Amino acid sequence: MTAKCSIILExxxxxxxxxxxxxxxxxxxxxxxxxxxxxxxEGEDAASDYEEVTVTVGMxxxxxxxxxxxxxxxGMRVLIPTDETVSPSEENGEKDTAFLFGGGMPEGMGGNPHEGKGNGGPPQNMGGSQKGNN
Incomplete structure:
Protein backbone atom coordinates (compact mmCIF):
# COMPACT_ATOMS: atom_id res chain seq x y z
CA MET A 1 0.00 0.00 0.00
CA THR A 2 1.28 3.45 -0.84
CA ALA A 3 0.06 6.92 -0.04
CA LYS A 4 0.70 10.36 -1.41
CA CYS A 5 0.49 13.31 0.93
CA SER A 6 1.44 16.96 1.10
CA ILE A 7 2.87 18.73 4.10
CA ILE A 8 1.85 22.36 4.27
CA LEU A 9 4.56 24.53 5.78
CA GLU A 10 3.06 27.93 5.02
CA GLU A 42 -6.60 46.67 -25.17
CA GLY A 43 -5.40 43.58 -27.01
CA GLU A 44 -1.89 44.90 -27.69
CA ASP A 45 1.16 43.35 -26.06
CA ALA A 46 4.07 45.42 -27.39
CA ALA A 47 7.06 45.53 -25.03
CA SER A 48 6.71 49.32 -24.81
CA ASP A 49 3.27 48.83 -23.23
CA TYR A 50 4.83 47.37 -20.06
CA GLU A 51 6.57 49.05 -17.13
CA GLU A 52 9.04 47.66 -14.60
CA VAL A 53 7.77 47.36 -11.01
CA THR A 54 10.08 46.51 -8.10
CA VAL A 55 8.63 43.71 -5.97
CA THR A 56 9.32 41.87 -2.76
CA VAL A 57 9.03 38.11 -3.12
CA GLY A 58 7.46 35.92 -0.47
CA MET A 59 6.28 32.34 -0.32
CA GLY A 75 -6.29 42.20 -12.40
CA MET A 76 -2.99 43.63 -13.73
CA ARG A 77 -1.41 41.92 -16.76
CA VAL A 78 2.10 40.63 -16.08
CA LEU A 79 4.62 39.93 -18.84
CA ILE A 80 6.05 36.40 -18.91
CA PRO A 81 8.95 35.63 -21.27
CA THR A 82 8.63 32.52 -23.40
CA ASP A 83 11.28 29.97 -24.35
CA GLU A 84 14.00 30.93 -26.79
CA THR A 85 12.75 28.42 -29.36
CA VAL A 86 10.78 29.69 -32.32
CA SER A 87 7.05 29.20 -32.05
CA PRO A 88 4.29 29.95 -34.56
CA SER A 89 3.36 33.12 -32.66
CA GLU A 90 6.94 34.42 -32.96
CA GLU A 91 6.57 34.36 -36.71
CA ASN A 92 4.01 37.11 -36.17
CA GLY A 93 6.39 39.08 -33.95
CA GLU A 94 4.94 37.93 -30.62
CA LYS A 95 7.64 36.83 -28.20
CA ASP A 96 6.04 37.11 -24.78
CA THR A 97 2.85 36.14 -23.05
CA ALA A 98 0.90 37.82 -20.28
CA PHE A 99 -0.44 36.51 -16.98
CA LEU A 100 -3.49 38.08 -15.36
CA PHE A 101 -3.24 38.60 -11.60
CA GLY A 102 -5.92 36.69 -9.77
CA GLY A 103 -6.89 36.81 -6.12
CA GLY A 104 -5.21 34.54 -3.62
CA MET A 105 -2.53 31.97 -4.08
CA PRO A 106 -2.84 29.47 -6.94
CA GLU A 107 -3.78 25.93 -6.01
CA GLY A 108 -0.82 24.17 -4.44
CA MET A 109 0.48 27.38 -2.87
CA GLY A 110 -0.70 26.86 0.67
CA GLY A 111 -3.95 25.39 1.81
CA ASN A 112 -4.99 21.86 1.14
CA PRO A 113 -6.92 21.47 -2.10
CA HIS A 114 -7.38 17.76 -1.36
CA GLU A 115 -9.19 17.64 1.94
CA GLY A 116 -8.66 13.89 2.20
CA LYS A 117 -12.30 13.16 1.38
CA GLY A 118 -13.25 9.91 -0.26
CA ASN A 119 -11.44 6.64 -0.57
CA GLY A 120 -10.18 6.74 -4.14
CA GLY A 121 -11.74 5.27 -7.23
CA PRO A 122 -13.99 7.04 -9.70
CA PRO A 123 -16.44 9.67 -8.43
CA GLN A 124 -19.98 8.47 -7.90
CA ASN A 125 -21.98 8.03 -11.10
CA MET A 126 -18.80 8.39 -13.18
CA GLY A 127 -18.08 4.81 -14.17
CA GLY A 128 -16.57 1.96 -12.26
CA SER A 129 -18.45 -1.16 -11.29
CA GLN A 130 -22.20 -1.00 -10.79
CA LYS A 131 -23.66 -3.18 -8.05
CA GLY A 132 -26.94 -4.97 -8.63
CA ASN A 133 -27.08 -4.44 -12.42
CA ASN A 134 -26.17 -8.00 -13.41
Missing amino acids: EAEGVLAVPYDAVHTSKDGSKVIYVQKESAS ESDYYVEVSGDGLRE
Missing part, protein backbone atom coordinates in the same frame (compact mmCIF):
# COMPACT_ATOMS: atom_id res chain seq x y z
CA GLU A 11 -0.27 29.27 3.94
CA ALA A 12 -1.41 32.72 2.81
CA GLU A 13 -4.66 34.33 1.75
CA GLY A 14 -5.29 37.59 -0.05
CA VAL A 15 -1.86 37.77 -1.70
CA LEU A 16 -0.75 38.16 -5.32
CA ALA A 17 1.28 35.44 -7.03
CA VAL A 18 2.96 35.21 -10.43
CA PRO A 19 4.75 32.39 -12.27
CA TYR A 20 8.48 32.19 -11.46
CA ASP A 21 9.40 33.21 -15.00
CA ALA A 22 7.71 36.58 -14.51
CA VAL A 23 10.18 37.65 -11.78
CA HIS A 24 13.49 39.11 -12.97
CA THR A 25 16.58 40.42 -11.19
CA SER A 26 17.50 43.98 -12.16
CA LYS A 27 21.06 45.29 -12.50
CA ASP A 28 21.00 46.56 -8.91
CA GLY A 29 19.94 43.12 -7.64
CA SER A 30 16.33 43.96 -6.85
CA LYS A 31 13.46 41.75 -8.00
CA VAL A 32 11.15 43.19 -10.67
CA ILE A 33 8.17 42.22 -12.79
CA TYR A 34 6.79 43.91 -15.89
CA VAL A 35 3.14 44.96 -15.79
CA GLN A 36 1.05 46.36 -18.62
CA LYS A 37 0.66 50.14 -18.44
CA GLU A 38 -2.86 51.39 -17.89
CA SER A 39 -2.49 53.53 -21.01
CA ALA A 40 -1.79 50.46 -23.20
CA SER A 41 -4.37 49.66 -25.85
CA GLU A 60 7.01 30.01 -3.21
CA SER A 61 5.43 26.90 -4.66
CA ASP A 62 6.58 24.70 -7.51
CA TYR A 63 5.49 27.21 -10.15
CA TYR A 64 4.42 30.45 -8.46
CA VAL A 65 5.94 33.06 -6.18
CA GLU A 66 4.14 35.55 -3.96
CA VAL A 67 4.89 39.19 -4.86
CA SER A 68 4.09 42.52 -3.25
CA GLY A 69 5.00 46.04 -4.24
CA ASP A 70 3.74 49.58 -4.67
CA GLY A 71 1.05 49.84 -7.28
CA LEU A 72 0.42 46.10 -7.70
CA ARG A 73 -3.21 45.04 -7.63
CA GLU A 74 -5.41 42.17 -8.70
Whole structure:
Protein backbone atom coordinates (compact mmCIF):
# COMPACT_ATOMS: atom_id res chain seq x y z
CA MET A 1 0.00 0.00 0.00
CA THR A 2 1.28 3.45 -0.84
CA ALA A 3 0.06 6.92 -0.04
CA LYS A 4 0.70 10.36 -1.41
CA CYS A 5 0.49 13.31 0.93
CA SER A 6 1.44 16.96 1.10
CA ILE A 7 2.87 18.73 4.10
CA ILE A 8 1.85 22.36 4.27
CA LEU A 9 4.56 24.53 5.78
CA GLU A 10 3.06 27.93 5.02
CA GLU A 11 -0.27 29.27 3.94
CA ALA A 12 -1.41 32.72 2.81
CA GLU A 13 -4.66 34.33 1.75
CA GLY A 14 -5.29 37.59 -0.05
CA VAL A 15 -1.86 37.77 -1.70
CA LEU A 16 -0.75 38.16 -5.32
CA ALA A 17 1.28 35.44 -7.03
CA VAL A 18 2.96 35.21 -10.43
CA PRO A 19 4.75 32.39 -12.27
CA TYR A 20 8.48 32.19 -11.46
CA ASP A 21 9.40 33.21 -15.00
CA ALA A 22 7.71 36.58 -14.51
CA VAL A 23 10.18 37.65 -11.78
CA HIS A 24 13.49 39.11 -12.97
CA THR A 25 16.58 40.42 -11.19
CA SER A 26 17.50 43.98 -12.16
CA LYS A 27 21.06 45.29 -12.50
CA ASP A 28 21.00 46.56 -8.91
CA GLY A 29 19.94 43.12 -7.64
CA SER A 30 16.33 43.96 -6.85
CA LYS A 31 13.46 41.75 -8.00
CA VAL A 32 11.15 43.19 -10.67
CA ILE A 33 8.17 42.22 -12.79
CA TYR A 34 6.79 43.91 -15.89
CA VAL A 35 3.14 44.96 -15.79
CA GLN A 36 1.05 46.36 -18.62
CA LYS A 37 0.66 50.14 -18.44
CA GLU A 38 -2.86 51.39 -17.89
CA SER A 39 -2.49 53.53 -21.01
CA ALA A 40 -1.79 50.46 -23.20
CA SER A 41 -4.37 49.66 -25.85
CA GLU A 42 -6.60 46.67 -25.17
CA GLY A 43 -5.40 43.58 -27.01
CA GLU A 44 -1.89 44.90 -27.69
CA ASP A 45 1.16 43.35 -26.06
CA ALA A 46 4.07 45.42 -27.39
CA ALA A 47 7.06 45.53 -25.03
CA SER A 48 6.71 49.32 -24.81
CA ASP A 49 3.27 48.83 -23.23
CA TYR A 50 4.83 47.37 -20.06
CA GLU A 51 6.57 49.05 -17.13
CA GLU A 52 9.04 47.66 -14.60
CA VAL A 53 7.77 47.36 -11.01
CA THR A 54 10.08 46.51 -8.10
CA VAL A 55 8.63 43.71 -5.97
CA THR A 56 9.32 41.87 -2.76
CA VAL A 57 9.03 38.11 -3.12
CA GLY A 58 7.46 35.92 -0.47
CA MET A 59 6.28 32.34 -0.32
CA GLU A 60 7.01 30.01 -3.21
CA SER A 61 5.43 26.90 -4.66
CA ASP A 62 6.58 24.70 -7.51
CA TYR A 63 5.49 27.21 -10.15
CA TYR A 64 4.42 30.45 -8.46
CA VAL A 65 5.94 33.06 -6.18
CA GLU A 66 4.14 35.55 -3.96
CA VAL A 67 4.89 39.19 -4.86
CA SER A 68 4.09 42.52 -3.25
CA GLY A 69 5.00 46.04 -4.24
CA ASP A 70 3.74 49.58 -4.67
CA GLY A 71 1.05 49.84 -7.28
CA LEU A 72 0.42 46.10 -7.70
CA ARG A 73 -3.21 45.04 -7.63
CA GLU A 74 -5.41 42.17 -8.70
CA GLY A 75 -6.29 42.20 -12.40
CA MET A 76 -2.99 43.63 -13.73
CA ARG A 77 -1.41 41.92 -16.76
CA VAL A 78 2.10 40.63 -16.08
CA LEU A 79 4.62 39.93 -18.84
CA ILE A 80 6.05 36.40 -18.91
CA PRO A 81 8.95 35.63 -21.27
CA THR A 82 8.63 32.52 -23.40
CA ASP A 83 11.28 29.97 -24.35
CA GLU A 84 14.00 30.93 -26.79
CA THR A 85 12.75 28.42 -29.36
CA VAL A 86 10.78 29.69 -32.32
CA SER A 87 7.05 29.20 -32.05
CA PRO A 88 4.29 29.95 -34.56
CA SER A 89 3.36 33.12 -32.66
CA GLU A 90 6.94 34.42 -32.96
CA GLU A 91 6.57 34.36 -36.71
CA ASN A 92 4.01 37.11 -36.17
CA GLY A 93 6.39 39.08 -33.95
CA GLU A 94 4.94 37.93 -30.62
CA LYS A 95 7.64 36.83 -28.20
CA ASP A 96 6.04 37.11 -24.78
CA THR A 97 2.85 36.14 -23.05
CA ALA A 98 0.90 37.82 -20.28
CA PHE A 99 -0.44 36.51 -16.98
CA LEU A 100 -3.49 38.08 -15.36
CA PHE A 101 -3.24 38.60 -11.60
CA GLY A 102 -5.92 36.69 -9.77
CA GLY A 103 -6.89 36.81 -6.12
CA GLY A 104 -5.21 34.54 -3.62
CA MET A 105 -2.53 31.97 -4.08
CA PRO A 106 -2.84 29.47 -6.94
CA GLU A 107 -3.78 25.93 -6.01
CA GLY A 108 -0.82 24.17 -4.44
CA MET A 109 0.48 27.38 -2.87
CA GLY A 110 -0.70 26.86 0.67
CA GLY A 111 -3.95 25.39 1.81
CA ASN A 112 -4.99 21.86 1.14
CA PRO A 113 -6.92 21.47 -2.10
CA HIS A 114 -7.38 17.76 -1.36
CA GLU A 115 -9.19 17.64 1.94
CA GLY A 116 -8.66 13.89 2.20
CA LYS A 117 -12.30 13.16 1.38
CA GLY A 118 -13.25 9.91 -0.26
CA ASN A 119 -11.44 6.64 -0.57
CA GLY A 120 -10.18 6.74 -4.14
CA GLY A 121 -11.74 5.27 -7.23
CA PRO A 122 -13.99 7.04 -9.70
CA PRO A 123 -16.44 9.67 -8.43
CA GLN A 124 -19.98 8.47 -7.90
CA ASN A 125 -21.98 8.03 -11.10
CA MET A 126 -18.80 8.39 -13.18
CA GLY A 127 -18.08 4.81 -14.17
CA GLY A 128 -16.57 1.96 -12.26
CA SER A 129 -18.45 -1.16 -11.29
CA GLN A 130 -22.20 -1.00 -10.79
CA LYS A 131 -23.66 -3.18 -8.05
CA GLY A 132 -26.94 -4.97 -8.63
CA ASN A 133 -27.08 -4.44 -12.42
CA ASN A 134 -26.17 -8.00 -13.41
